[in-house]
Amino acid sequence: MNLLDPEIWAGKIFNGGWVPAGQGPLDVIEPATRKVLTVVGLASVDDANSAVREAAHAQKEWAASKPEYRAAILRRAGDLWNAHEAELSQWIIRETGAIAAKAGLEMHMAAEICFASAALPEHVIGSVLPSNNDHWSFSRRRPAGVVSVIAPFNFPLILSIRSVAPALALGNAVVLKPDPRTPVSGGFAIARIFEEAGLPQGLFHVLPGGADVGAAVTIAPEVSVVSFTGSTEAGRKVGEMASRHLKRVHLELGGKNSLIVLPGADIAKAASAAAFGCFLHQGQICMATGRVIVHESLYDEFLTALGDKASHLPVGNPATEQVALGPIIDEKQLLRMDGIVKSSVEAGATLVAGGSYDELFYRPTVLANVTEDMQAYTEEIFGPVATVFRYSTNAEAIALASDTDYGLSVGILGDVGLAMQIADAVPSGLVHINEQTVGDEPNIPFGGVGASGNGSRFGGAEANIEAFTETQWLTVRSEIAPYPF
Numbered sequence: 001m002n003l004l005d006p007e008i009w010a011g012k013i014f015n016g017g018w019v020p021a022g023q024g025p026l027d028v029i030e031p032a033t034r035k036v037l038t039v040v041g042l043a044s045v046d047d048a049n050s051a052v053r054e055a056a057h058a059q060k061e062w063a064a065s066k067p068e069y070r071a072a073i074l075r076r077a078g079d080l081w082n083a084h085e086a087e088l089s090q091w092i093i094r095e096t097g098a099i100a101a102k103a104g105l106e107m108h109m110a111a112e113i114c115f116a117s118a119a120l121p122e123h124v125i126g127s128v129l130p131s132n133n134d135h136w137s138f139s140r141r142r143p144a145g146v147v148s149v150i151a152p153f154n155f156p157l158i159l160s161i162r163s164v165a166p167a168l169a170l171g172n173a174v175v176l177k178p179d180p181r182t183p184v185s186g187g188f189a190i191a192r193i194f195e196e197a198g199l200p201q202g203l204f205h206v207l208p209g210g211a212d213v214g215a216a217v218t219i220a221p222e223v224s225v226v227s228f229t230g231s232t233e234a235g236r237k238v239g240e241m242a243s244r245h246l247k248r249v250h251l252e253l254g255g256k257n258s259l260i261v262l263p264g265a266d267i268a269k270a271a272s273a274a275a276f277g278c279f280l281h282q283g284q285i286c287m288a289t290g291r292v293i294v295h296e297s298l299y300d301e302f303l304t305a306l307g308d309k310a311s312h313l314p315v316g317n318p319a320t321e322q323v324a325l326g327p328i329i330d331e332k333q334l335l336r337m338d339g340i341v342k343s344s345v346e347a348g349a350t351l352v353a354g355g356s357y358d359e360l361f362y363r364p365t366v367l368a369n370v371t372e373d374m375q376a377y378t379e380e381i382f383g384p385v386a387t388v389f390r391y392s393t394n395a396e397a398i399a400l401a402s403d404t405d406y407g408l409s410v411g412i413l414g415d416v417g418l419a420m421q422i423a424d425a426v427p428s429g430l431v432h433i434n435e436q437t438v439g440d441e442p443n444i445p446f447g448g449v450g451a452s453g454n455g456s457r458f459g460g461a462e463a464n465i466e467a468f469t470e471t472q473w474l475t476v477r478s479e480i481a482p483y484p485f
Ligand code: NAD
Pocket: 150, 151, 152, 153, 154, 155, 159, 177, 178, 179, 180, 209, 210, 211, 212, 213, 214, 215, 229, 230, 231, 232, 233, 234, 235, 237, 238, 252, 253, 254, 255, 285, 286, 287, 380, 382, 408, 448, 452, 453
């Protein structure tokens, strides 16, 4: 039996059941064919306001429910991701323009995040505090209440479920606003899984919508915590709104991530790592390798190897062909990133490979001789573009990798001793030695620093409990305390 039937969501949003959307139907375009893939509903601000009210109402009973009851629902959700892998992967492939391996990764992570979250309701959530007063003193974590999750288009399933699952498991209700370009894999698939898993009605809402709905679910008085993943520009706005309304906000934003190739590194392996880091999912990943910083002793040979690889990677429709790269999500994103490539080449950068496109299919691109004044140096490109730099000393490599406002991920290939010196010096939320920059696992505390986010973390019990609960100090005396008046 299919889990996803487009009939159920035509013109609709999910609020525990499927209801007509305030702003009517919205076409979802398959980027590879540029045809309508499905029709969903576009939520309105009124939809958002009624969703948070319902969520706040449903949350009370859910928070009071037995831990084993919540855990069982999360476990069933994990099983359902696995049982429907083939069907749901196809939606990720077609809706996001992903190759099968990327879709498989999203599905695997979704299942594992649900299983990991199933352990949260029974996790230790407090401590006994020594006190000099005549009472017992405890610190305990309680559900935050209603959590809003705002997610982007690129890895829509992982970037939604990584907040939705732990937040629900810890006794919260969740209102999810997926990107309107990926409302099925980033929203309705999750709604269907939790519907089938037996989640009580009203606890989980999916509102495909734009910035207006994102703002509404940020400032609504019923919402206590906002979990935002997206661009630094939009993140700043959400951060400002949330702070003005005194909400806790977790911001997971963009990146300009470096991969450093140390002297003596294996060139073929390093070129493969760089190609993967730069070109996976067409470079539309916050952790994508933005700068490849190569020791001068390897630079020429490495540049040739990466250029060759880029020229031979197949690009096409991942739903019908065996390809390494699919399409860019839409024309706006493609023209933006192509503009960065063109302006950098006009300013003197060398185009080693790629730099051209058909429809939404952009060829893997390698740029050399990029300088500090070029957009390709300063901006997150969010497309399949490698910029390659030469360095001679470790200090230079550290300076180049650190010369950005972002601080999400750094990869270092080669000698582990040298690599550790760099790991100690770079301001980055994630560092991978002998791996490229893209990586995530269900139990790791994921997050960036600087313009990559406000240092919040998702993943693993400790980070998730910190992210989605509030602390209560609780004291208990055996009798009413005496007071001087
Ligand atoms: P985006 O910021 O435009 O959109 C992300 C989400 O925010 C969407 O749901 C969008 O509708 C919503 N949104 C946009 N403006 C808003 C506003 N003013 N108020 C409330 N909501 C608003 O991002 P995008 O271009 O679609 O996604 C790509 C960006 O996301 C890149 O910068 C990428 O690096 C970043 N990203 C970060 C991570 C991470 O974990 N750090 C992961 C993936 C993507």
